[in-house]
Amino acid sequence: xxxxxxxxxxxxxxxxxxxxxxxxxxxLVVPAIIDEIPKKAERPxxxxxxxxxxxxxxxxxxxxxxxxxxxxxxxxxxxxxFPKAETEDEVREFITxxxxxxxxxxxxxxxxxxxxxxxxxxxxxxxxxRRLSKDELLTYVAxxxxxxxxxxxxxxxxxxxxxxxxxxxxxxxVGLDIYTTANLLRGCGLNVG
Numbered sequence: 607x608x609x610x611x612x613x614x615x616x617x618x619x620x621x622x623x624x625x626x627x628x629x630x631x632x633x634l635v636v637p638a639i640i641d642e643i644p645k646k647a648e649r650p651x652x653x654x655x656x657x658x659x660x661x662x663x664x665x666x667x668x669x670x671x672x673x674x675x676x677x678x679x680x681x682x683x684x685x686x687x688f689p690k691a692e693t694e695d696e697v698r699e700f701i702t703x704x705x706x707x708x709x710x711x712x713x714x715x716x717x718x719x720x721x722x723x724x725x726x727x728x729x730x731x732x733x734x735x736r737r738l739s740k741d742e743l744l745t746y747v748a749x750x751x752x753x754x755x756x757x758x759x760x761x762x763x764x765x766x767x768x769x770x771x772x773x774x775x776x777x778x779x780v781g782l783d784i785y786t787t788a789n790l791l792r793g794c795g796l797n798v799g
Contacts, residue, residue, distance in 0.1 A: 615665035615676035650682035658714030681757030691758035700758035705737040713778040731774030
């Protein structure tokens with residue numbers, strides 16, 4: 607069994623909680639501080655993978671003998687990437703644009719092993735959010751449950767009542783595909799509960 611520590615390169619409490627669901631408690635949580643702006647004409651799946659790699663790489667520089675796990679979640683319609691909602695105007699716009707249609711949630715996962723070996727994965731899920739009435743949108747905006755969430759919602763939060771269907775990994779939409787992550791960690795000899 608691997609004796610090196612697992613470091614989670616994420617500030618997301620949701621990712622840490624998802625890992626704990628499968629019996630993994632990271633030795634350290636070290637949020638990566640990187641520029642999270644898409645490049646011109648960058649497609650959402652490539653952006654998700656690049657962000658996960660950038661986060662893991664930054665944290666691995668000072669932790670080269672450890673396992674570094676990083677992830678990134680991107681909400682998109684076509685080539686349009688929806689950032690984290692920070693203002694009421696943003697969340698109103700995002701939820702209105704997402705309502706009544708399918709959108710995709712891309713999850714980039716990157717594991718850097720001791721010695722610098724990089725393993726990158728991309729997970730894709732589809733989500734259908736129904737259109738909200740004006741009153742529903744006002745109530746949702748007032749809840750502030752959307753703050754700092756990609757696309758202006760968290761599937762495990764108040765927005766769950768508006769989500770008609772999903773296709774693919776639920777945990778990917780929350781923030782980290784557990785099936786893929788568990789298999790990556792097991793493949794490295796790390797204990798998964």
